[in-house]
Amino acid sequence: MPVRSSSSNEGAFKVSRKPRVAVGNSKGSGDGVRTLRSKDSDVGKGHRNKRFATEGSKGSSGGVRTLEGMKKGSRGVQSRGNGNDAVAYVDVNGKLSDTCDRRKRDFKMKSGSDGLEAVVDGKSGRKRKRISAGPGMAEYGMFDGIDKKSRSQSRRNVPNSCLDSSKRPPRKKDFEVKDSSRNTFVTESGGTDKKSRSQSRKNTPNSCLHSDKKPPRKNDFGLKYSSRNTFVTVSDKFRGSESLDNKVREGKIEGAGKLKHFQDNGLGNGKSNISDSRKASLATHKETNQRKNAIGSVEKPCHRKDQGKKNFGTDSGLTEQPPKKKKKRVIRIDPYDTSNKRLNDDISNKGNNQVQIDKTEESSGFEMSKNAQFRAIHPSSSIISFVEDNLLGRRRDIEFRRAGYNTELSAPLDNIPFSTIPERERIEVPAFRNKLEFFAAAKISSSFPPPDLPEIAFAGRSNVGKSSLLNALTRQWGVVRTSDKPGLTQSINFFKIGPKLCLVDLPGYGFAYAKEEVKEAWEELVKEYVSTRVGLKRVCLLIDTKWGMKPRDLELIDLMERSETKYQIVLTKTDTVFPVDVARRAMQIEENLKAKKSAVQPLMMVSSKTGAGIRSLRTVLANVARFVRC
Ligand SMILES: Nc1nc2c(ncn2[C@@H]2O[C@H](COP(=O)(O)OP(=O)(O)OP(=O)(O)O)[C@@H](O)[C@H]2O)c(=O)[nH]1
Numbered sequence: 001m002p003v004r005s006s007s008s009n010e011g012a013f014k015v016s017r018k019p020r021v022a023v024g025n026s027k028g029s030g031d032g033v034r035t036l037r038s039k040d041s042d043v044g045k046g047h048r049n050k051r052f053a054t055e056g057s058k059g060s061s062g063g064v065r066t067l068e069g070m071k072k073g074s075r076g077v078q079s080r081g082n083g084n085d086a087v088a089y090v091d092v093n094g095k096l097s098d099t100c101d102r103r104k105r106d107f108k109m110k111s112g113s114d115g116l117e118a119v120v121d122g123k124s125g126r127k128r129k130r131i132s133a134g135p136g137m138a139e140y141g142m143f144d145g146i147d148k149k150s151r152s153q154s155r156r157n158v159p160n161s162c163l164d165s166s167k168r169p170p171r172k173k174d175f176e177v178k179d180s181s182r183n184t185f186v187t188e189s190g191g192t193d194k195k196s197r198s199q200s201r202k203n204t205p206n207s208c209l210h211s212d213k214k215p216p217r218k219n220d221f222g223l224k225y226s227s228r229n230t231f232v233t234v235s236d237k238f239r240g241s242e243s244l245d246n247k248v249r250e251g252k253i254e255g256a257g258k259l260k261h262f263q264d265n266g267l268g269n270g271k272s273n274i275s276d277s278r279k280a281s282l283a284t285h286k287e288t289n290q291r292k293n294a295i296g297s298v299e300k301p302c303h304r305k306d307q308g309k310k311n312f313g314t315d316s317g318l319t320e321q322p323p324k325k326k327k328k329r330v331i332r333i334d335p336y337d338t339s340n341k342r343l344n345d346d347i348s349n350k351g352n353n354q355v356q357i358d359k360t361e362e363s364s365g366f367e368m369s370k371n372a373q374f375r376a377i378h379p380s381s382s383i384i385s386f387v388e389d390n391l392l393g394r395r396r397d398i399e400f401r402r403a404g405y406n407t408e409l410s411a412p413l414d415n416i417p418f419s420t421i422p423e424r425e426r427i428e429v430p431a432f433r434n435k436l437e438f439f440a441a442a443k444i445s446s447s448f449p450p451p452d453l454p455e456i457a458f459a460g461r462s463n464v465g466k467s468s469l470l471n472a473l474t475r476q477w478g479v480v481r482t483s484d485k486p487g488l489t490q491s492i493n494f495f496k497i498g499p500k501l502c503l504v505d506l507p508g509y510g511f512a513y514a515k516e517e518v519k520e521a522w523e524e525l526v527k528e529y530v531s532t533r534v535g536l537k538r539v540c541l542l543i544d545t546k547w548g549m550k551p552r553d554l555e556l557i558d559l560m561e562r563s564e565t566k567y568q569i570v571l572t573k574t575d576t577v578f579p580v581d582v583a584r585r586a587m588q589i590e591e592n593l594k595a596k597k598s599a600v601q602p603l604m605m606v607s608s609k610t611g612a613g614i615r616s617l618r619t620v621l622a623n624v625a626r627f628v629r630c
């Protein structure tokens with residue numbers, strides 16, 4: 001029926017120059033082939049200006065038989081003529097119709113002068129696949145010869161099997177094998193056309209027509225020989241390519257030796273026609289190769305590059321140097337370092353006030369480093385909760401803000417949380433609301449001012465934060481000079497705060513940017529002051545939380561013990577370490593002070609920077625001043 005409708009003898013349309021056949025929804029590839037075959041009879045006769053359209057052939061047979069003989073049940077065949085093109089619309093009954101079915105656009109097949117081109121849409125609205133076939137292809141299911149004129153058309157040609165919409169249309173690279181001769185294109189069918197280089201690149205072999213075979217892949221074909229413009233399509237999956245195989249065996253195709261070798265070694269499709277003697281020799285050769293170089297064996301012939309490189313190395317007689325081993329960077333983990341443990345882990349541990357050090361390790365004779373000993377301390381829950389409540393230790397600003405502190409202020413924790421007024425609230429302890437006044441400095445004991453007021457002195461190593469603490473306690477920043485350079489304070493400085501209290505800033509001991517004799521003089525002066533000063537009511541011995549107690553600190557403690565001077569340990573710069581380390585340090589120092597009689601509890605923990613613990617310290621010091629008779 002469609003043939004009849006498309007025939008020029010019908011007279012319903014002109015013979016068009018470009019016959020087109022469209023097959024719609026033809027899922028079975030085999031049907032698509034037959035469609036082209038049936039059409040080919042017309043095309044071969046030179047009916048150029050015909051268009052055939054079949055549609056609605058969902059099954060494989062639908063579209064095909066429509067062209068061959070209009071199977072009943074197929075929805076319709078359309079052929080249209082317009083100008084040079086003749087189009088006929090044929091309804092289900094085979095009658096010609098002028099009405100173009102709305103689906104006609106989905107199923108088109110057009111023939112060029114020498115080829116057929118089919119546009120297949122699975123469903124209307126989807127992306128269309130354009131496929132083409134030449135007359136030879138229509139005849140034999142392949143592209144055999146391509147006319148000069150149909151060069152541009154044939155570029156889009158693909159084999160009939162691509163009508164099988166369920167399968168991936170084969171790609172160019174899938175079939176190409178380059179040969180050395182220029183402008184000669186050899187397809188699997190053996191057909192050549194010197195001028196159809198560009199066209200043929202798009203062509204695919206006949207085997208695509210076999211619907212039961214999966215579309216060939218790149219690796220199935222790609223043997224590339226030296227020439228540019230000649231392509232030999234080879235597929236080991238194409239069993240119809242015997243002619244090519246023969247040519248290859250005969251050595252007609254340049255570069256076929258490689259292929260032959262490839263096949264002879266049983267490395268291609270496994271169907272090699274090698275004689276037994278050849279096999280035996282190959283086996284011996286293989287064995288030898290394996291012995292020589294296990295890497296260069298022929299077991300992996302596909303990796304030609306690698307093989308070549310490796311063989312080169314072997315052939316050239318160069319002994320392979322073992323690759324230099326990279327030194328692995330070994331990170332030694334301190335087994336006692338529990339700094340990465342969470343604070344809660346420590347809380348969950350035994351809540352006694354004793355320093356928990358792993359006794360088993362200690363008793364085993366393994367000497368722990370001081371740092372490891374420190375990390376092994378398990379602070380008591382009471383200390384940890386104190387640290388947490390006072391936001392001691394290194395914290396993020398967000399934590400302060402969540403707790404209600406204004407982080408825009410200096411020493412924000414020295415404030416009442418969630419205060420409504422933006423300014424800093426007044427100091428709760430009246431003694432520290434007064435103005436801090438410097439009134440005396442002494443480098444020798446004879447220069448000390450008269451002991452009229454009760455004094456609270458701040459002692460400690462250089463740079464521990466003595467001067468800063470004075471400023472923080474009084475919130476009068478800059479009255480006492482501070483510096484990050486140890487040794488700034490080189491004399492005993494006396495500050496009055498109100499009529500009833502005197503704060504004394506002592507020079508530091510230990511490391512300082514000063515001459516040794518000068519430092520020794522400071523130390524002697526401090527020792528003399530803490531041991532002989534009449535009005536001295538309390539010495540705040542400042543210890544850097546990060547570094548803990550040092551021998552010089554212990555020396556001073558011993559001195560104060562001997563002179564029965566009351567002293568209180570103040571951990572400073574708590575903001576520089578993790579909260580758990582603040583707690584550990586507190587535990588450690590408390591342990592050290594157990595036997596000390598002049599040591600006043602509790603241990604204070606402060607940070608002049610964040611203001612943590614400052615309010616507590618103020619209260620403690622105010623009590624000292626209150627209960628002291630002047
Ligand atoms: N992060 C932090 N830094 C602090 C704290 N207290 C003081 N500092 C810094 O420590 C450095 C030394 O502070 P000072 O108050 O001058 O220390 P000092 O004990 O008086 O030092 P000398 O006068 O040399 O004995 C300064 O740079 C301070 O800013 C603190 O609580 N936290």
Ligand SMILES: [Mg+2]
Pocket residue numbers: 466467468481482488489505
């Ligand atoms: Mg100072």
